[in-house]
Amino acid sequence: MALRELKVCLLGDTGVGKSSIVWRFVEDSFDPNINPTIGASFMTKTVQYQNELHKFLIWDTAGQERFRALAPMYYRGSAAAIIVYDITKEESFQTLKNWVKELRQHGPPNIVVAIAGNKCDLSDAREVTEKDAKDYADSIHAIFVETSAKNAININEVFIEISKRIPVADGAGGTSGKGFKLGRQASESRRTCC
Amino acid sequence: MAVHSQVNGTTAIPWRSSRRKLSLLEQLKGCQEAWCPGAPWDREGAHAAISGTPAGSFLVLRDSVTSQPILLCVSAGGENGAVLDYNIGNKGTVFQLNDSRLSFSDLAQLVLFYSLTRDVLAVCLSIPRWIYSVTDKNKDRLSQLEPDTWLSPPEQQTDEMTNRELSNVMCSIQLTSTNGALCIINPLYLREHGDDWLTHRASTTPCSTQPSNYRRERRLSTTRTWAGAGLQSKRAISLDQEPSAAFMESSGLTRARSADSPHCPPAPSTPVAPAGVVLRRPSQDSASRLPHRASTGSLQPSPPSTPGSLNCAASELQCHGSPVPQSPHRVSWIEDGVWLPPPRPSSLLQPPSLELDSLSISSIEEEQDFQMPSPTPHHPSAHRLADKVIHRLSAVGQALGGLVSQKKRLTNRVQELSERRGGAFAEAVKGFVEMTLKRGADPDGVTGSEFLQEVRSKLTSLRDTLWDLPEIQALLDSITDLSDPAIDSLVELSLHKVALKPVSAHLYSCIRTSRTNDGCFERLRSNLRVLEQNGVEELGGSAGVGIPDSVSLERIQQRWTAMHDAYSPNKKVQILLKVCKSIYHSMTANASSGTVFGADDFLPCLTWVLLRSDVVTLQQDTDYMMELLDPTQLQGEGGYYLTTLYAALYYISSFRPRLAARQLSVEAQHSLNQWHRRRTLHCNQSRRSVHRRTIRRQMCRVQNSETGTESKEESGRENAADQSQLQTESSTEALQPLREETGRGQGGEDQSQTSTPVLDCHQQEVIQEDRQEDRQT
Numbered sequence: 021m022a023l024r025e026l027k028v029c030l031l032g033d034t035g036v037g038k039s040s041i042v043w044r045f046v047e048d049s050f051d052p053n054i055n056p057t058i059g060a061s062f063m064t065k066t067v068q069y070q071n072e073l074h075k076f077l078i079w080d081t082a083g084q085e086r087f088r089a090l091a092p093m094y095y096r097g098s099a100a101a102i103i104v105y106d107i108t109k110e111e112s113f114q115t116l117k118n119w120v121k122e123l124r125q126h127g128p129p130n131i132v133v134a135i136a137g138n139k140c141d142l143s144d145a146r147e148v149t150e151k152d153a154k155d156y157a158d159s160i161h162a163i164f165v166e167t168s169a170k171n172a173i174n175i176n177e178v179f180i181e182i183s184k185r186i187p188v189a190d191g192a193g194g195t196s197g198k199g200f201k202l203g204r205q206a207s208e209s210r211r212t213c214c
Numbered sequence: 215m216a217v218h219s220q221v222n223g224t225t226a227i228p229w230r231s232s233r234r235k236l237s238l239l240e241q242l243k244g245c246q247e248a249w250c251p252g253a254p255w256d257r258e259g260a261h262a263a264i265s266g267t268p269a270g271s272f273l274v275l276r277d278s279v280t281s282q283p284i285l286l287c288v289s290a291g292g293e294n295g296a297v298l299d300y301n302i303g304n305k306g307t308v309f310q311l312n313d314s315r316l317s318f319s320d321l322a323q324l325v326l327f328y329s330l331t332r333d334v335l336a337v338c339l340s341i342p343r344w345i346y347s348v349t350d351k352n353k354d355r356l357s358q359l360e361p362d363t364w365l366s367p368p369e370q371q372t373d374e375m376t377n378r379e380l381s382n383v384m385c386s387i388q389l390t391s392t393n394g395a396l397c398i399i400n401p402l403y404l405r406e407h408g409d410d411w412l413t414h415r416a417s418t419t420p421c422s423t424q425p426s427n428y429r430r431e432r433r434l435s436t437t438r439t440w441a442g443a444g445l446q447s448k449r450a451i452s453l454d455q456e457p458s459a460a461f462m463e464s465s466g467l468t469r470a471r472s473a474d475s476p477h478c479p480p481a482p483s484t485p486v487a488p489a490g491v492v493l494r495r496p497s498q499d500s501a502s503r504l505p506h507r508a509s510t511g512s513l514q515p516s517p518p519s520t521p522g523s524l525n526c527a528a529s530e531l532q533c534h535g536s537p538v539p540q541s542p543h544r545v546s547w548i549e550d551g552v553w554l555p556p557p558r559p560s561s562l563l564q565p566p567s568l569e570l571d572s573l574s575i576s577s578i579e580e581e582q583d584f585q586m587p588s589p590t591p592h593h594p595s596a597h598r599l600a601d602k603v604i605h606r607l608s609a610v611g612q613a614l615g616g617l618v619s620q621k622k623r624l625t626n627r628v629q630e631l632s633e634r635r636g637g638a639f640a641e642a643v644k645g646f647v648e649m650t651l652k653r654g655a656d657p658d659g660v661t662g663s664e665f666l667q668e669v670r671s672k673l674t675s676l677r678d679t680l681w682d683l684p685e686i687q688a689l690l691d692s693i694t695d696l697s698d699p700a701i702d703s704l705v706e707l708s709l710h711k712v713a714l715k716p717v718s719a720h721l722y723s724c725i726r727t728s729r730t731n732d733g734c735f736e737r738l739r740s741n742l743r744v745l746e747q748n749g750v751e752e753l754g755g756s757a758g759v760g761i762p763d764s765v766s767l768e769r770i771q772q773r774w775t776a777m778h779d780a781y782s783p784n785k786k787v788q789i790l791l792k793v794c795k796s797i798y799h800s801m802t803a804n805a806s807s808g809t810v811f812g813a814d815d816f817l818p819c820l821t822w823v824l825l826r827s828d829v830v831t832l833q834q835d836t837d838y839m840m841e842l843l844d845p846t847q848l849q850g851e852g853g854y855y856l857t858t859l860y861a862a863l864y865y866i867s868s869f870r871p872r873l874a875a876r877q878l879s880v881e882a883q884h885s886l887n888q889w890h891r892r893r894t895l896h897c898n899q900s901r902r903s904v905h906r907r908t909i910r911r912q913m914c915r916v917q918n919s920e921t922g923t924e925s926k927e928e929s930g931r932e933n934a935a936d937q938s939q940l941q942t943e944s945s946t947e948a949l950q951p952l953r954e955e956t957g958r959g960q961g962g963e964d965q966s967q968t969s970t971p972v973l974d975c976h977q978q979e980v981i982q983e984d985r986q987e988d989r990q991t
Contacts, residue, residue, distance in 0.1 A: 027849050030812075034754075039812025058791060059798035061813040062854040077849050079857075080813035084754040087817055090861040097849065 023066070023073045026186060028179075029095040031119045032104035033112040034083035037138040040169035041104060042078050045179060069183035076179060083115075092126055100132035100182045105153075107137045107166060108145040113153065120160055132185045134163035134178050141168040241345045242322040248364035250274040250283060250321060255361065257299070260287045265295035267365050270329075270340025274302070274321060283321055286311065290336060298336055311335075620693050621704055627689055628680065628708035642679050643713050646672050650717045662728030666841035669721065673842070677709050699846065703784060706844050710782035714842070718781035721842075725834045737867045738829045745869060746825045755818035759811060762800040767826060770796060774827055778835050783843040786835060787852040794855045797823055813858070821862045829866060836860050 030038040039060040046065040057063055061080040066073050081087075081094045095101055103119045105112040116135065123131060135157045137148060150166055157164030163181040167174040242249075249272065260273045269291025277284045282304050290296040301312040302324075308317040309324050313334040318324040329339040342364065632643045650669055680686050690701055714721075729735050745753075750761050762770060770793050777789040797819050801811050824832060836859055847853055 025849055034814045035756075039810045039814070042812070043810045058795045058851065058855065059801075059812075059816060060810045061816045061858070062851050064851075077854075079854055080816075082754065082813045082817040084814065084818075086754055087861075087865065090817075090865065093857050093861050 021068075021071060021073055023075060024186075025075045025077055026099040026182075027077045027079060027097055028100045028102060028182065029079040029081060029091075029098045030102050030104060031081055031091065031095065031116075031123075032083055033106070033109070033115045036083065036104045036106040036109070036112050037169050038083065038102075038104045039080050041102070041136060041138060041167060041175060041178070042080060044169045044172055044175045045076075046078075065179075067179065067183065069180075074183050074186070076182075091122070095123065095127055095131075098128060098131055099186055100134060101127065102134045102136055102178060102182075103162075104136045104138050105148065106139050107148045107150075107153075108139055108142050110147040113137075113148045117156070120162070130187065132163070132182055133160065134165070134182055136174075136178055137164075137166040138169060140166035140173060141171045238341070238345070239322055239326050242325055242341070243320075245345065245359045245364065246322060248359035248361055249325065250276065251361045252276060252281070257285060257287070260285075260361075261297045263361060263365055264289045264297045267291075268340060269337045271365055272325075272339050273361055273365070274325070283309065288335060288337065288339065300335065620696070621707075624686075624689055624693075624704050625708040625711060627685065628705075629712055631680075631683065631685065632712040639676075639679050639683060642676055646676055646713055647716050651720050662724075662732070663837065663841055665724055665728075666721065666837065669717075670842050673709060673713060674845075676713055677705060680705060680709060702844070702846060707782055707784055710784070714783075715781045718838075721838065722834060725837050729833060729837070734833060734867055735830050738833060738863070741866050741869045742825060742829055745821075745866060748822075748825070750818050750822045753818040753821050755815050755822070758805050758809060759815045759819060760800050760803045760805065761819060761822055762797060766796055766800050767823070770823060771827060774832060774835075778831055783839045784847070784852075786839050787843060787847070787856060790839070790855055790859060791852060793823075794820070794858075817858060817862060817865075820858060821865060824859075824862050824866060829863065832859070833863055833867070836863055 030042065032038050042063050043060050046063045063078050064075060065078070066075040068074075079094050079098070081091050101119075101123055103116050103123075105116040120133065123133060135153065137150070137153050153166075154164050163178065163185065165174045165178050165181070167178065169175065251273065255273070255275055256278070257275060260275055264271055264273060264287055267289045269289055271289040273287050274283050275285040275287065276282060283302050284304070286300040286302055288298045288300065290298050303310045303312045305317075307319060309319075309321055310317040311324075311328075311334055316327070316333060318327060325339055325341070327333075328335055329341045332338045631637055631639045634640045650672075653665060653668075681690075686705075690705070693701060693704075696704070750759055751757060773789050773793045773796075777786045777793070780786045780789065794816075798811070798816065801815060801819055802809070805811070836856070839856055840860060843852075843856070
């Protein structure tokens with residue numbers, strides 16, 4: 021079985037729960053005694069997808085405005101980006117849209133984008149409707165899920181969806197039809213490997 | 215060879231008679247009631263019973279309600295009779311120690327495993343010696359044993375059983391570290407059939423005709439595949455219980471070989487020795503002939519073509535054995551490279567003559583270097599050969615063993631090769647050192663990152679040269695229990711020693727010159743004064759996050775110094791990781807449980823620490839690491855924290871109170887893009903056509919998608935006016951071909967959307983400038 025390492029970066033405002041999502045995702049495989057991961061800003065988890073193993077290398081980014089400009093260092097070379105917003109904070113959804121635009125322009129082409137509306141356990145305080153977010157995600161062909169890191173809702177699903185959309189390893193680098201389109205897909209001839 | 219064909223079928227294995235030895239696992243299962251007693255035993259009782267027994271003596275206790283095994287009590291030995299407790303987790307049908315991730319499908323396997331390697335235990339479990347002597351005939355006695363007997367069998371009984379059965383004690387447990395087979399060879403088979411099954415294949419498949427590249431490729435591809443050989447197998451351990459394991463594995467090997475190597479004709483009827491196997495327990499027989507073992511030199515290998523020679527066996531193993539196929543017996547370790555061979559178990563309950571050897575059969579090929587003319591007898595008696603195999607393995611085992619020595623061997627060999635007069639590698643290293651020292655000394659020459667990039671590129675080609683040396687290949691092929699990344703890292707480290715060490719001081723002076731000239735140090739120093747009074751919260755950290763206290767900070771400073779002193783970028787990164795870990799530790803020290811600190815807090819904390827450190831030196835170290843680190847290291851943890859260090863330094867050096875972060879992104883992005891691209895390219899250039907398909911594929915995908923961007927971009931719309939207007943402002947950096955950067959040129963109208971809502975005009979200008987620079991290329 022082939023092992024593929026997939027770099028995934030986490031984007032989104034500070035406080036929306038980026039690292040909680042990762043923590044939740046990796047917690048069942050996380051054992052500080054054996055696998056001394058330094059902290060939640062970089063974590064890995066390997067999952068099986070069809071006949072491949074996908075090892076997610078999850079790069080967290082600092083969401084504060086002041087560090088915003090450092091993000092390209094982190095998302096460069098990513099196979100996927102998970103952009104997280106807080107369903108109880110409209111502002112974080114606007115920030116998300118900016119991230120999408122930035123990724124379109126500066127991010128790796130064909131990067132798989134997943135949008136995660138976190139804190140869906142707090143639906144009383146909801147400011148962003150699921151429909152709005154879903155429509156937006158559809159319009160940019162992004163994966164969309166509402167998650168709750170707190171209650172472990174839809175966390176694995178985000179990564180499963182990412183696995184599905186990652187282009188197959190062989191076959192001249194063909195991309196999934198559902199992939200996030202950046203409007204400037206690389207030409208097929210160019211992408212033939214070596 | 216009729217005998218051999220029998221071996222492949224489990225039904226026809228000759229030693230499976232009624233008088234056969236029980237495997238240790240069977241023996242353990244047989245007396246499980248003795249070491250894992252039922253109801254009346256509680257923790258106190260067990261402690262009382264164990265206290266004072268030799269180190270490693272143990273009992274497993276069951277929960278009084280559920281009867282599930284819950285606690286492993288182990289004697290720590292010593293005078294105070296301390297007893298250590300380890301909780302046993304029980305998830306469904308899987309047993310594991312709570313501190314460990316290794317899972318076992320039954321308790322006996324767990325015990326057996328921990329008798330071989332201590333993993334999380336303080337000492338290896340010790341299994342009473344007399345258990346080795348139990349055969350089918352007297353196995354009923356096992357079930358009658360009780361815990362007290364288990365812990366201290368009557369002398370009489372021990373002697374009686376041992377004396378009667380000693381000559382038959384032939385249970386060889388074998389264990390490797392990463393491919394991790396725990397298999398049991400029954401030396402009775404060797405005794406009966408000799409070991410020409412070991413050597414037979416060597417005459418039919420001469421190793422020397424195998425293209426070395428093919429060998430390497432095969433090793434890489436197969437081990438790569440195993441590395442991902444199923445999450446399940448990574449967590450579950452399957453210990454073999456059939457004495458035939460080694461041979462079943464051999465047949466698996468044959469299949470695997472025929473599947474992926476056209477060069478090697480499949481020979482399903484011929485068993486091949488399992489390779490990468492470590493003999494941990496030589497048989498009693500071999501031990502009883504201990505005097506022979508000292509004379510390693512007397513057992514001289516003959517040329518590989520001589521049938522019956524042990525050396526041939528070694529070559530054979532090297533040829534076919536290295537990649538042990540996925541088998542049910544495999545113990546896969548959780549994370550590649552994490553596990554190091556533990557200290558060898560020493561158990562007082564083992565017979566004193568039983569030396570615990572740890573060696574890889576395949577590392578015998580090392581001894582090809584010491585070839586001697588003395589030919590091995592052509593048709594020696596099977597019995598003698600069997601002994602010889604055992605002796606040989608034991609003897610080699612004394613010299614070798616474990617990762618540390620492999621690493622050392624590799625380092626020494628590379629060192630030796632680099633000093634060999636007239637050798638290709640030595641010449642290449644010499645050329646590299648001279649050229650590097652000369653290049654940077656030229657005052658008009660390039661001293662900055664461009665220069666370091668060249669150095670990295672040359673290092674990569676030196677590494678290729680090294681890889682292509684048959685001696686190194688042979689050595690690497692013998693390392694069967696390390697993952698490919700770990701082996702790469704070993705090679706890289708040995709290369710650093712011979713190539714980077716002599717030039718590292720010079721490289722530092724080049725970095726200093728370059729960074730002084732570009733004003734980076736000056737910016738760092740002045741911004742340090744502006745920022746150093748800021749607390750973590752002012753730097754963006756959240757309220758609950760802790761910062762290193764003065765003691766930790768002192769420790770961090772020492773580590774920074776050590777990081778600066780190391781010449782190998784890999785080593786530096788390891789130290790960096792230690793620093794990051796201690797920062798994380800401080801962050802979470804006072805936090806309420808359940809709080810997860812991610813990058814939102816780590817970056818401010820690291821920045822806070824940097825503001826209290828020698829940022830000028832750290833900047834040089836960061837440049838050194840970023841430019842010289844092996845490209846394959848970049849996506850992992852080291853790459854992440856190095857990027858974060860780079861980012862934090864950039865944040866400091868480009869901090870402007872009025873202009874928010876956007877401006878620094880221009881420089882940071884440039885620099886990082888350049889860095890990333892270069893690594894991508896180098897990785898592709900190096901050994902493009904060889905062997906590393908799995909890695910390559912990944913890297914290619916990155917590169918090609920980036921060049922793809924470029925092509926698209928070239929035909930994309932451009933803002934010509936802006937371009938001409940801003941062209942002159944481009945920095946020298948921008949003049950370099952920043953191919954992937956062109957992907958950003960989207961025209962000015964996009965930027966207001968991309969940028970954050972509160973950008974001022976200056977920032978927008980900067981962004982435009984950035985894009986124009988990109989477009990130039």
